[in-house]
Amino acid sequence: MSVDIHCREAEQRLQAYVDRALTSEEVVAIEAHLAVCEPCARCYRLETHMRATMRKACEEPCPEALKVRLRNLCAECDCDE
Amino acid sequence: MTLVLDAPWYARSVPETRSPERVEFEEAVLALADDVWRVARRLARDVPEAEDLVQETYVRAIRSWRSYERGTNLRAWLLRILHNYAIDQARRRQRAPDAEPLEEGDYYLYNRLEQGFRGGQADIERLIDELSQGPVMDALAELPQNFKEVVVLVDLGDFSYQEAADILEIPIGTVMSRLHRGRRALKKALAEQVEAA
Numbered sequence: 652m653s654v655d656i657h658c659r660e661a662e663q664r665l666q667a668y669v670d671r672a673l674t675s676e677e678v679v680a681i682e683a684h685l686a687v688c689e690p691c692a693r694c695y696r697l698e699t700h701m702r703a704t705m706r707k708a709c710e711e712p713c714p715e716a717l718k719v720r721l722r723n724l725c726a727e728c729d730c731d732e
Numbered sequence: 733m734t735l736v737l738d739a740p741w742y743a744r745s746v747p748e749t750r751s752p753e754r755v756e757f758e759e760a761v762l763a764l765a766d767d768v769w770r771v772a773r774r775l776a777r778d779v780p781e782a783e784d785l786v787q788e789t790y791v792r793a794i795r796s797w798r799s800y801e802r803g804t805n806l807r808a809w810l811l812r813i814l815h816n817y818a819i820d821q822a823r824r825r826q827r828a829p830d831a832e833p834l835e836e837g838d839y840y841l842y843n844r845l846e847q848g849f850r851g852g853q854a855d856i857e858r859l860i861d862e863l864s865q866g867p868v869m870d871a872l873a874e875l876p877q878n879f880k881e882v883v884v885l886v887d888l889g890d891f892s893y894q895e896a897a898d899i900l901e902i903p904i905g906t907v908m909s910r911l912h913r914g915r916r917a918l919k920k921a922l923a924e925q926v927e928a929a
Binding site for chain 2: 666709
């Protein structure tokens, strides 16, 4: 992959970049493009912001009462001992 | 009985008959309860269904604990159990409509907005600024199940494409395709909300 990539290539690789699924060579190429292309950089910010917002919204921990039930389940199950 | 002070919530007194391997396994799976809950909560329609998913996942995990290969990804192993149980439940309830594919034509608004962003005609920064948790969660809940489960595993569960493929027992290419289309559907729903505001 050439270091000098265009918007279409950047767009095609954006998802894999966000998911850290690119090779180090591909990462260098897309980061070089994002540094000089504001429209692609905006799309990247939207991708990462949407993901961060979703993660933040899903931070609720397991309810304490359910944790107690799970702990009791483990204690009560003598299977395969 | 041993009193454990300043220990995590899953620390407990253990019957003397328990093998050290079994004790280690139980503590490891209990420590993952928050992770399993977050995935179950997003896949289930409501809290009671999520609680049932998690509880049955742990019952099945404990029953088959010897089949877990030490040193492998326990979180992925647990979530594969959860996923299989969720499929069983969906079949039992005959919730087939959830698995219908998204059509390419659904993306017209997203494409229009994206073109606008690239041309500088629409303000993508406004969309970013106005993204809030409620609409994101509403949009996620509306995704068809087969897209939602991939988005949940990769975006919330932090699993790699390969790990998600292993958990769902589908090809890695299908994971990438569903992820891409699922995220596009999310952005389309969010763009519609911002445009309507």
